[in-house]
Amino acid sequence: MKILITPRGFANVGKTYIQKMKAAGFEVDYNQTGKSYTFEQFKRKAADADAIIVGVDQVNQELFASSPKLKAVCKFGVGIDNIDLTEATKRGIAVGRTVGSNSNSVAEHVLAFILADAKNLLGSVKEVKAGKWDKPTGSEIEGKILGIDGFGSIGKILAKKANNLGMKVLVNDIFNIDPKEQRAAGIKQVTFDELLERSDYLTLHLPLNEHTKDTINANELAKMKKSACLINAARGGIVNETALLLALRKKQIRSAYFDVFSEEPPKNGTELLALPNFYLTPHIAARTEEAELRTCAYSTRFILNALKED
Numbered sequence: 001m002k003i004l005i006t007p008r009g010f011a012n013v014g015k016t017y018i019q020k021m022k023a024a025g026f027e028v029d030y031n032q033t034g035k036s037y038t039f040e041q042f043k044r045k046a047a048d049a050d051a052i053i054v055g056v057d058q059v060n061q062e063l064f065a066s067s068p069k070l071k072a073v074c075k076f077g078v079g080i081d082n083i084d085l086t087e088a089t090k091r092g093i094a095v096g097r098t099v100g101s102n103s104n105s106v107a108e109h110v111l112a113f114i115l116a117d118a119k120n121l122l123g124s125v126k127e128v129k130a131g132k133w134d135k136p137t138g139s140e141i142e143g144k145i146l147g148i149d150g151f152g153s154i155g156k157i158l159a160k161k162a163n164n165l166g167m168k169v170l171v172n173d174i175f176n177i178d179p180k181e182q183r184a185a186g187i188k189q190v191t192f193d194e195l196l197e198r199s200d201y202l203t204l205h206l207p208l209n210e211h212t213k214d215t216i217n218a219n220e221l222a223k224m225k226k227s228a229c230l231i232n233a234a235r236g237g238i239v240n241e242t243a244l245l246l247a248l249r250k251k252q253i254r255s256a257y258f259d260v261f262s263e264e265p266p267k268n269g270t271e272l273l274a275l276p277n278f279y280l281t282p283h284i285a286a287r288t289e290e291a292e293l294r295t296c297a298y299s300t301r302f303i304l305n306a307l308k309e310d
Contacts, residue, residue: 002069003303004045005030006037007055007076013289014296024304026050039063046070051307053299056264056283059083064091072306074299077102077286079235081208094306098298100153102286107158109285110203110233111165113257114141117201117229122279142166147199149192149215150206150234151177158203159187170195196223201231208235218243221252229255233285236262241272248275259285 003026010018011032021028029045031037037045042057043066051072052059059073064087073083075097088095116122119138127134146162148155151173159169163186171177171187172195182189195202202224206212216230216239224230230253232239241262247253255277264283272278286295 001025001050001307002027002029002048003051003053003307004049005053006042006045006057007031007053008034008036009055009076009287009292010053010296013292014300017296017300020300021304026307051303053303054083056082059088061087064088064093072096072303074098074302074306076295076299079207081235096299096302096306098295098302101294101298102288102291103153103157105288105291106154106205106233106285107161108288109259109281110154110158110231111161113231113233113279114146114201114229116279117255117257118144123276141201143168144200145170145198147172147195147202148187149173149195149202149204151175151187151189152205155205156185158205159185163187167201170198193223196220197225199228200225201229203231204234204238206234206238208237213237214240216240216244218246221247224253226252226254228253229257231257233259236260236264244278245272245275248272248277251277255279257281259283 003021005028008031010030018028018030037057039058043063046052046063046067048069049067050069052070053074053076055076059082061084064070064084070093072094073088075083078097078099080095080097083095085095118141120136124136142165144167146167147170148159149172151171155171159171162169169187170190172190172192177189204215206215218240221243230239244256248256257279259281260283261280266273273280
């Protein structure tokens with residue numbers, strides 16, 4: 001039986017877990033190229049796979065149809081919008097994800113964005129390298145309001161870290177959070193509109209689906225403070241990028257820091273990338289050695305259990 005592993009992180013830090021799968025009697029085909037597979041490469045390798053550990057590759061109807069032996073798919077991460085769950089269910093294929101494995105890493109990435117923005121770090125470093133010595137005045141994050149949209153595992157860890165730094169934390173979530181839990185976590189649950197209106201830093205921690213697509217559009221951006229910073233380390237598509245472009249140009253909000261984009265990598269000439277108040281990292285919030293080790297462990301456990309039960 002064959003297990004296909006597409007994320008590059010597995011080759012870097014997951015050799016122990018590859019050996020564990022081999023010791024259990026499985027052939028393991030893992031990505032050692034240092035690059036993402038094209039869909040055609042992925043499709044070809046998956047044709048005889050019994051299980052797949054997948055990163056951002058599209059596990060769609062075409063992939064399922066060309067992989068007749070497939071029994072299980074595990075996302076090397078949390079968001080499963082690249083996996084056709086309807087088709088997987090129809091074919092009886094088990095789908096898993098590694099919830100919690102990278103939550104701390106993503107929370108730290110968001111904090112790095114906040115501190116970089118408050119202290120004008122990225123712009124200042126760029127200017128010094130260009131021979132300038134301007135000294136822009138930054139701000140302290142203590143006492144500032146952090147708005148968290150989506151109070152899952154990442155939101156909970158982020159709230160704790162922000163509280164420790166003296167920030168005030170507001171939260172919006174589809175579930176009602178018990179008042180005792182709110183007090184213990186040092187947060188206050190508010191409506192989405194209040195979150196938009198009061199946040200100095202607004203960070204999104206939502207899955208991408210038909211209900212969350214364009215959660216932040218022109219209407220929502222107009223409700224935010226002109227001094228606000230919008231952060232998205234969740235999924236591209238949650239923010240309408242056309243509306244964001246206009247809002248940043250008109251300085252409806254001060255800045256935006258993203259780790260995700262609607263199309264990754266963005267096309268050459270993408271207008272947002274030319275703006276001085278928009279910053280994009282290449283989907284690396286979850287990519288730390290510690291997180292990838294946990295993700296290797298969680299995904300290996302899911303796949304071995306799924307194939308054992310088959």
